[in-house]
């Protein structure tokens with residue numbers, strides 16, 4: 319029997335900004351339920367790799383296979399139905415939510431955009447997502463600036479989960495948070511992964527954190543992966 323394909327299989331990925339090569343033939347795989355960390359110094363190409371995987375930026379070369387499909391040659395229309403399955407969580411919890419949108423509406427938005435909103439099941443789904451990330455129902459009525467950084471990051475995770483993703487691309491998800499709330503977010507992520515079999519591409523410059531949290535770590539330098547341990 320053939321083993322199932324990896325969740326994500328990145329082959330010889332190249333990202334350029336004009337003539338500058340930010341990501342230089344980077345390859346790695348990620349399985350469902352696994353965390354692969356991308357680490358390395360500022361400017362080594364971690365976020366550019368993430369952006370190319372999510373197709374927020376079109377790669378200049380290489381292939382990105384997601385659940386057995388090659389994405390780099392797909393147009394925006396072909397990508398659209400695949401996008402919900404791969405969701406980003408960014409460093410700045412406030413920046414990833416609209417400042418004038420209440421948390422409940424922010425979590426509901428992916429359901430509406432994807433045509434999965436239903437007047438009966440929709441609100442219940444949002445309530446369930448709030449609970450899943452450890453927020454009270456009352457937090458749903460607030461604006462992002464009325465939440466703490468940790469609560470806001472939980473809301474961002476709930477919004478990502480609304481799309482029923484299989485892959486989360488976590489770009490420095492706890493770096494902007496107080497050390498005292500980091501563990502809570504990391505425990506939440508670990509629990510979600512265990513229950514849902516999510517794959518995590520986890521970007522962090524914090525080697526101690528990565529050693530603790532990731533199954534494998536790809537060490538990047540100057541656009542290349544030097545080793546995966």
Ligand SMILES: Nc1ncnc2c1ncn2[C@@H]1O[C@H](COP(=O)(O)OP(=O)(O)OP(=O)(O)O)[C@@H](O)[C@H]1O
Pocket residue numbers: 335338340358359360361362363364365366367523
């Ligand atoms: N929009 C852009 N335009 C031009 N160059 C860019 C752009 N974004 C990133 N770069 C350059 O690409 C290289 C890789 O940057 P990238 O942000 O991917 O690295 P990083 O490892 O995520 O860094 P950091 O930890 O500081 O976020 C750097 O030299 C950076 O200056």
